[in-house]
Amino acid sequence: xxxxxxxxxxxxxxxxxxxxxxxxxxxxxxxxxxxxxxxxxxxxxxxxxxxxxxxxxxxxxxxxxxxxxxxxxxxxxxxxxxxxxxxxxxxxxxxxxxxxxxxxxxxx
Numbered sequence: 512x513x514x515x516x517x518x519x520x521x522x523x524x525x526x527x528x529x530x531x532x533x534x535x536x537x538x539x540x541x542x543x544x545x546x547x548x549x550x551x552x553x554x555x556x557x558x559x560x561x562x563x564x565x566x567x568x569x570x571x572x573x574x575x576x577x578x579x580x581x582x583x584x585x586x587x588x589x590x591x592x593x594x595x596x597x598x599x600x601x602x603x604x605x606x607x608x609x610x611x612x613x614x615x616x617x618x619x
Contacts, residue, residue: 512577512580512581512585512586512587512588513586513587513588513618514573514577514587514588514589514591514613515587515588515589515590515591516590516591516592517589517590518589518590518614519589520587520589520618523587523618523619524618524619525587525589525616525617525618526617526618526619527616527617528614528615528616529580529583529584529585529614529615529616529617530583530614530615531612531613531614531615532576532577532579532580532583532585532588532612532613532614532615533575533576533579533610533611533612534571534572534573534574534575534576534577534578534579534610534611534612535572535575535608535609535610535611536567536568536569536571536572536575536608536609536610537598537606537607537608537609538564538568538606538607538608538609539606565595565607565609568607568609569593569609569611571609572593572609572610572611573591573611575611576588576591576611576612576613579615580613580615583615584617585615585616585617586616586617586618587615587616587617587618588613588614588615588616589613589614589616590613590614591611591612591613592611592612592613593609593610593611594608594609594610594611594612595607595608595609596608596610
């Protein structure tokens, strides 16, 4: 399946728009604290463990979005937007949400 942040796919004609598709991944920050406690690769303000966890969450959200598009019969998702949000409930432990959304389409 082709995925793109653009609204068109060069050289392809979109013949059907199937609607908005989404995927989400939510991670508890306790995961991050646990990872951070054992981290030795923090250099220059970067944390390899945080980056790995975010990369994994982004991959999950994108796969979920693609799976939803495939169920609709799409062969591409265009206009993809990725969002990262910090969610907290009443000031308690917060969670990180990564969401992906786009438009499922059929092209030829």
